[in-house]
Amino acid sequence: MDVADLIEKGKIKRVFRARRKWNIPNLFYHITQRAAGKEPLFIEEDDYVEMLGFMKEACARHEIEMHAFCLMPNHIHLLLRPLQRNLSEFMRNMLSRYAARFNRKYERKGHLFGGPYRQAVCLEDAYVLAVSLYIHLNPVRAGLVSDPVKYRWATTRLYCEGSTRKSFVKTSAVLGLISSKDGKARKEQRKRYRDILRKASDLEIGEVMEQEGVIENFLTHLRGVIPSSLGSFFKINKFPAEIGINLISIEELDEKIKEIREDPMGKRPETLKARRFLIEQLIARGYKREEIAQRLGMSRKTIYNILRKAPSL
Secondary structure, X not given: OOHHXXXXXXXXXXXXXXXXXXXXXXXXXXXXXXXXXXXXXXXXXXXXXXXXXXXXXHHHXXXXXXXXXXXXXXXEEEEEEEOOOOHXXXXXXXXXXXXXXXXXXXXXXXXXXXXXXXXXXXXXXXXXXXXXXXXXXXXXXXXXXXXXXXXXXXXXXXXXXXXXOOOOXXXXXXXXXXXXXXXXXXXXXXXXXXXXXXXHOOOOOOOOOOOOOHHHHHHHHHOOOOOOOOHHHHOOOOOOOOOOOOOOOHHXXXXXXXXXHOOOOOOOXXXXXXXXXXXXXXXXXXXXXXXXXXXXXXXXXXXXHHHHHOOOO
16 A cells, blocks of 8 residues: 555544654645754844745755745744755755854854754645644744734735735645635635634644644644635645655554554564564654664564564565
């Protein structure tokens, strides 16, 4: 079964990647990056402007479609789609240039960003829309503004009101998801988006950089405020099967892990094959060997032996 089949059956929707990041063109990625420790990323307005300049230049240089962003005082959110296999180069170009400029300006040394950026891949239209709304609600959750449209350093106003000036940000893909079946003009799409954003601001939302499953929970609540006429909201896209492993849902993964842990001494071929399958699922999600051993209740040596000896799935 290939990835397209799994997507169509609802088995793959959104995949979080802290390590072993994907670098596949034409997928939607939710990228987060925070400052090191409790340091700020932006101190003066000029800092935000400089970051936007670096972002725009890097998008043009690396053929990145920027679909939404929010620059918060100590972290950033991006919703983007690379057209080439160069996402890591784009991030390195943008962040390293900004860090060098920030350190020179404020006469500081050391790392500005707190480790590698974090990545979640959106494999369903509903998740793309949910991520854009989540990104635009960041300033409200942080208490910086009461109306997300009022926040200057995000794409919220572009989505809700539009602009007479040409922007490097592409809003059409996300706004197109909230058209009714017969299609709507862009003005109507913006109105719909703002209405959904306003209703979503009342939902309880966690912090995606600190908790697992935040977007998934947000989407569950979000379905209750989406107009029933928006059938295309739940349309599923078909993506290239270049991911390399057919990922099952989190719920199914947890259930299979529970079954394996209940049979710790199982040495039958089918049990070993099931263990290898779960190990590969966890590796694909970015888990380290030590973390995999803890989740499966095995030693790291056992993990190594299973991967080395077990037949390929």
